[in-house]
Amino acid sequence: xxxxxxxxxxxxxxxxxxxxxxxxxxxxxxxxxxxxxxxxxxxxxxxxxxxxxxxxxxxxxxxxxxxxxxxxxxxxxxxxxxxxxxxxxxxxxxxxxxxxxxxxxxxxxxxxxxxxxxxxxxxxxxxxxxxxxxxxxxxxxxxxxxxxxxxxxxxxxxxxxxxxxxxxxxxxxxxxxxxxxxxxxxxxxxxxxxxxxxxxxxxxxxxxxxxxxxxxxxxxxxxxxxxxxxxxxxxxxxxxxxxxxxxxxxxxxxxxxxxxxxxxxxxxxxxxxxxxxxxxxxxxxxxxxxxxxxxxxxxxxxxxxxxxxxxxxxxxxxxxxxxxxxxxxxxxxxxxxxxxxxxxxxxxxxxxxxxxxxxxxxxxxxxxxxxxxxxx
Amino acid sequence: xxxxxxxxxxxxxxxxxxxxxxxxxxxxxxxxxxxxxxxxxxxxxxxxxxxxxxxxxxxxxxxxxxxxxxxxxxxxxxxxxxxxxxxxxxxxxxxxxxxxxxxxxxxxxxxxxxxxxxxxxxxxxxxxxxxxxxxxxxxxxxxxxxxxxxxxxxxxxxxxxxxxxxxxxxxxxxxxxxxxxxxxxxxxxxxxxxxxxxxxxxxxxxxxxxxxxxxxxxxxxxxxxxxxxxxxxxxxxxxxxxxxxxxxxxxxxxxxxxxxxxxxxxxxxxxxxxxxxxxxxxxxxxxxxxxxxxxxxxxx
Numbered sequence: 001x002x003x004x005x006x007x008x009x010x011x012x013x014x015x016x017x018x019x020x021x022x023x024x025x026x027x028x029x030x031x032x033x034x035x036x037x038x039x040x041x042x043x044x045x046x047x048x049x050x051x052x053x054x055x056x057x058x059x060x061x062x063x064x065x066x067x068x069x070x071x072x073x074x075x076x077x078x079x080x081x082x083x084x085x086x087x088x089x090x091x092x093x094x095x096x097x098x099x100x101x102x103x104x105x106x107x108x109x110x111x112x113x114x115x116x117x118x119x120x121x122x123x124x125x126x127x128x129x130x131x132x133x134x135x136x137x138x139x140x141x142x143x144x145x146x147x148x149x150x151x152x153x154x155x156x157x158x159x160x161x162x163x164x165x166x167x168x169x170x171x172x173x174x175x176x177x178x179x180x181x182x183x184x185x186x187x188x189x190x191x192x193x194x195x196x197x198x199x200x201x202x203x204x205x206x207x208x209x210x211x212x213x214x215x216x217x218x219x220x221x222x223x224x225x226x227x228x229x230x231x232x233x234x235x236x237x238x239x240x241x242x243x244x245x246x247x248x249x250x251x252x253x254x255x256x257x258x259x260x261x262x263x264x265x266x267x268x269x270x271x272x273x274x275x276x277x278x279x280x281x282x283x284x285x286x287x288x289x290x291x292x293x294x295x296x297x298x299x300x301x302x303x304x305x306x307x308x309x310x311x312x313x314x315x316x317x318x319x320x321x322x323x324x325x326x327x328x329x330x331x332x333x334x335x336x337x338x339x340x341x342x343x344x345x346x347x348x349x350x351x352x353x354x355x356x357x358x359x360x361x362x363x364x365x366x367x368x369x370x371x372x373x374x375x376x
Numbered sequence: 377x378x379x380x381x382x383x384x385x386x387x388x389x390x391x392x393x394x395x396x397x398x399x400x401x402x403x404x405x406x407x408x409x410x411x412x413x414x415x416x417x418x419x420x421x422x423x424x425x426x427x428x429x430x431x432x433x434x435x436x437x438x439x440x441x442x443x444x445x446x447x448x449x450x451x452x453x454x455x456x457x458x459x460x461x462x463x464x465x466x467x468x469x470x471x472x473x474x475x476x477x478x479x480x481x482x483x484x485x486x487x488x489x490x491x492x493x494x495x496x497x498x499x500x501x502x503x504x505x506x507x508x509x510x511x512x513x514x515x516x517x518x519x520x521x522x523x524x525x526x527x528x529x530x531x532x533x534x535x536x537x538x539x540x541x542x543x544x545x546x547x548x549x550x551x552x553x554x555x556x557x558x559x560x561x562x563x564x565x566x567x568x569x570x571x572x573x574x575x576x577x578x579x580x581x582x583x584x585x586x587x588x589x590x591x592x593x594x595x596x597x598x599x600x601x602x603x604x605x606x607x608x609x610x611x612x613x614x615x616x617x618x619x620x621x622x623x624x625x626x627x628x629x630x631x632x633x634x635x636x637x638x639x640x641x642x643x644x645x646x647x648x649x650x651x652x653x654x655x656x657x658x659x660x661x662x663x664x665x666x667x668x669x670x671x672x673x674x675x676x
Contacts, residue, residue, distance in 0.1 A: 106478060108558045108624070109589050111485050126629070143486035184479050212623060213477040215452065242621045246613075257556060257621025258530025258585050261610035265634075268613045269650060277614075279621040282513075282531070310532040310539075312515040342515070342535075364651055 001209045001220070001227055004047045006089045008188075008205035015179040017172060017190075018201045022091030028072040031065060031090055041093035044071040046078065046085040049229060051124070056080045061093050083229055094201060096194035100159070101128060101136070102173065103189035104180040113141040113180070115173065117155045121192030147177045165195060172200045183220075184213030232276075232298055239291045241278060248273025250370055251296035251305040253289075255280050255314050263308045266363055272371040275302045283313040289322025290329070297330055304335045304374035308363055311342025320348035324355045335373035339366040378505030379525070379550045379570040379577070380468060380494065385509055386412045386441050388466065390457045391448035392429055393419045396472070400448065400513050401425055407516045409509045412440050415457075433464040444468035446502060446511040454498065455480035462493040470511045471497035471561070478623070481559040488561050495561025499622065500553035501531045514538075514551065522547020524659055525571040527564055528583035529556050529590070529624070533610060537581060540652045546659055549577040556622030558587065564594035572603050579604045579662045581655060582646070586611035587624045587632040595640035605646040606658040609634045 003011070009019040023034045024047075031037075042065075046058030053059050058080050060071040068090055078085045099121035107114045118136045120128045129136050137155055141147045152170050161169065172193065180188045187208040194203045214220060228234035236243030242257070246264075250272050254260040257279050264274040276299065280292050296302055309319045319340060326332065338359045340348050349359045360366040381387075387404070391397040392414025401424055405411055411427050413436040420431030430436040433445070445466045449457040454473040461469045469488075476484075476498050488495040496503055502512015507521040518535055520542040528534040531553060538551060552567055554560050564582060571577045582605055584591040591609065598605055612634040614620050616627040627633050642648050647662065649655035 111559050112482055143482045184477055186478060210478045212451065212475050213479065244618045244620060246615065256530060256532030257625055258533035258610045259536065261585060261614060261620055262533055264613045265610060266651065274613060277620055310535055312532065312535055
């Protein structure tokens with residue numbers, strides 16, 4: 001789960017990491033009631049789950065509340081990389097003497113967490129690493145021992161900072177590490193971490209929380225929906241379905257992530273455009289299958305659906321029942337092609353034929369059929 | 377004989393009294409797996425399908441010899457169960473559980489490394505040595521005995537390929553699912569090295585997907601050591617930054633694309649398949665050349 005900047009900063013505050021004073025707005029008018037920000041230099045920032053906000057004009061430094069109001073109005077009507085801007089964060093614009101890069105993240109290749117620090121904050125980390133790789137210091141965190149004090153010293157060592165700033169930076173690193181651990185984050189990135197009169201402040205914040213850990217973070221439950229950009233994806237997640245919306249017109253439903261990805265690939269290979277990824281998981285019953293069809297059918301772009309189910313624990317007759325139920329309850333007018341084999345395949349296929357749906361035996365054939373039907 | 381387990385492997389089932397544990401214990405016994413004990417804390421003294429249940433792995437190990445464990449324990453307590461097994465001396469553990477927090481897995485994997493234990497998974501269907509034993513949930517009827525090894529990050533996609541191989545008269549030696557999570561206990565590379573040393577395996581099918589660098593590392597191994605491999609990589613159409621079902625199936629910061637994996641494996645000499653039937657054809661081709669000839673081709 002990727003958090004918005006304002007959510008990440010709220011959490012940082014709880015962990016005593018300094019962030020700029022700021023307010024969140026869903027419409028520009030509210031800005032006038034933010035009295036404490038009046039008279040300062042301000043920055044208006046689009047709250048979207050993507051990088052490149054600055055380049056897209058989604059981050060503006062202004063000199064008054066009136067200007068903030070105007071910029072907010074413009075930014076709230078923007079779409080950045082396909083994502084509509086629904087909220088802006090209005091903060092005091094900071095004057096700072098240094099900009100650093102600090103992040104803690106999971107390095108899956110090395111199977112451990114690592115801390116990264118660079119004296120060159122404010123740019124994309126790929127750019128920083130590209131321009132001067134030596135300036136990015138990385139330290140692996142021991143999976144059992146955690147981040148050690150000597151490692152923090154090693155990290156800070158090459159930066160030219162005076163003694164008191166060094167101590168401050170060490171404190172921020174300790175706090176960020178505590179944050180990273182206690183929130184089950186897989187990324188906690190501060191870019192830039194700015195030095196304002198002896199205090200380090202997180203001018204920006206990017207946090208990703210491990211989805212698998214959400215069961216042990218009831219405090220994040222309310223954040224989930226807010227962070228779901230697509231209403232269909234939100235709906236699917238409420239129903240416990242693994243669903244990713246794409247931009248094609250052939251809906252895909254299958255059981256097993258690899259199998260579903262492979263089905264998307266085959267549609268694409270045969271010249272079709274998948275509308276979504278949807279994995280019904282293992283041992284799915286008829287109602288899960290029905291719910292999946294309902295979700296896919298809610299996508300107005302979908303002109304046909306390909307179902308690919310391998311029955312291991314999942315039973316083909318259960319899947320067939322779910323499909324037939326959905327066809328009856330919703331008024332399915334678009335073509336449906338189904339590749340169904342494995343446990344209970346004979347019964348499942350018989351049921352489908354009885355309902356006027358023809359099952360295919362092979363997926364490439366199925367892909368060609370649905371693509372052909374959608375084209376006509 | 378099997379690269380990880382065989383008909384003589386004495387197996388413990390952790391979480392045996394739960395719905396999944398119980399159901400799959402029955403299926404494993406049907407296949408011939410030598411299940412000798414089960415563990416569910418608080419249910420010691422009972423039995424499932426005639427298998428004695430203990431409260432702890434320590435108790436189970438004290439009562440009977442255990443070579444391997446298969447874990448059907450829910451995510452909140454799975455890491456603890458895995459550590460218990462490995463730290464109490466079980467050398468081979470297969471974890472079926474999906475949904476273990478990654479922070480827990482970072483710790484668990486280190487335990488596996490320190491204990492020199494082989495950890496398969498998590499979020500995997502387990503391992504089958506055709507005709508001998510199965511640990512996990514793979515449907516038994518798919519398998520036939522032969523010379524093709526299979527190693528995969530997927531579940532049902534693996535079943536489709538195994539089914540097609542069997543239908544084409546191509547049997548399997550060992551089939552192992554390494555799991556769909558970002559941090560797993562065992563790599564493709566490690567499994568390839570075991571297959572390479574296995575006299576019963578002549579060709580390996582590698583089923584990969586987007587996310588991470590496992591396939592690229594495997595490509596390096598194939599380049600260096602030469603091994604007849606047919607690879608199928610799922611996720612060519614996956615958009616960047618989105619988790620595609622599996623927690624580990626995500627293209628992050630431009631890394632982990634199917635394209636890069638296909639390129640690396642192809643350059644290393646692996647045959648790249650785009651469909652299940654292509655996979656079977658390519659395996660047939662590799663098997664029909666002698667294994668020595670195939671290996672020297674790969675190594676060139």
